[in-house]
Amino acid sequence: MQCRLPPGTIPGCTNTHLASMTRLSMQNIDTPGNLHISPFEDSKLIPAMDASRVIKTPYELKMIRKANAISALGHTNVLRGIKYISNEAEIEAIFTATCIAEQAKQQSYGVIAASGENASILHYMANNDSLKGRQLVCLDAGCDWQCYASDVTRTFPINGEYSKEAQEIYDIVEKMQESCIDMIQPGVNFREIHMHAHVVAALGLIDLGILHNGSFEEIYKSGVTVAFFLHGLGHFMGLEVHDVGDGGNLLAGRVDDMLYGMREKSWLTHFHEMLKDPSANSASILAANQVVTVEPGM
Numbered sequence: 001m002q003c004r005l006p007p008g009t010i011p012g013c014t015n016t017h018l019a020s021m022t023r024l025s026m027q028n029i030d031t032p033g034n035l036h037i038s039p040f041e042d043s044k045l046i047p048a049m050d051a052s053r054v055i056k057t058p059y060e061l062k063m064i065r066k067a068n069a070i071s072a073l074g075h076t077n078v079l080r081g082i083k084y085i086s087n088e089a090e091i092e093a094i095f096t097a098t099c100i101a102e103q104a105k106q107q108s109y110g111v112i113a114a115s116g117e118n119a120s121i122l123h124y125m126a127n128n129d130s131l132k133g134r135q136l137v138c139l140d141a142g143c144d145w146q147c148y149a150s151d152v153t154r155t156f157p158i159n160g161e162y163s164k165e166a167q168e169i170y171d172i173v174e175k176m177q178e179s180c181i182d183m184i185q186p187g188v189n190f191r192e193i194h195m196h197a198h199v200v201a202a203l204g205l206i207d208l209g210i211l212h213n214g215s216f217e218e219i220y221k222s223g224v225t226v227a228f229f230l231h232g233l234g235h236f237m238g239l240e241v242h243d244v245g246d247g248g249n250l251l252a253g254r255v256d257d258m259l260y261g262m263r264e265k266s267w268l269t270h271f272h273e274m275l276k277d278p279s280a281n282s283a284s285i286l287a288a289n290q291v292v293t294v295e296p297g298m
Helices: 032-037 045-053 058-084 088-101 116-120 164-183 190-207 216-222 250-263 267-275 278-284
Strands: 112-115 136-141 152-157
Touching: 058 088, 058 136, 058 152, 088 112, 088 136, 112 116, 116 136, 152 164, 164 190, 190 216
Parallel strands: none
Antiparallel strands: 112 136, 136 152
């Protein structure tokens, strides 16, 4: 791209020099043969935008709180009517209708209204099964407000009362969530909070007798809790529900690497190896005015 403006219009730019330009994508800006002399800078802007975007302004925090408030109302309206609902589709309809009535006409992601065993499917969005004969619903739904996302997940009994077994598991997940939220503060490594959730899960499942034939240390180091809690603890949230941060979206992405690393070695060994890698950690150290979700499951 030639600089066609009169000399002096842009400092340092003359008719005989190429202007320094920045682009966000490699697509449609040059021919393959000329890429090596392209004046477009593509390595600095995206990381800088990601790093600045993860720190929210007071305005942004206000928008996210508003989105969460509307989503909370939608969840509450579903709970009010759950005894009279017969299909997952009705749950989705009530939630989205509540959001639309509050002028939040877009969802941050597809509503997940998963009953029974459907709740074991990550990102289930069919929302067309009957609730008949099923105990629980996992409702994972959040609206957008002025382009900012929300993300709320709750599991509740269809008939209004938990069975003994469901209550026991619910209590473990609640303890995982509340204790992890208590650990959230600037300077903390989010991955260590994620591992704490697995500690709580292991202790709870051992206490119920579901995990046995070994000490806590043996059971924890085996990584068996991943069979119950198989996703990351949380993610950044902002303009997207799974938003970017410093280093991309590695707050959750590297957790996946950690879990899959168990295929060849102990997950605890793999995790501690990751903690020694500064490039892997930089994205997971929490800072003031970031927004993250804390959403364990079982």
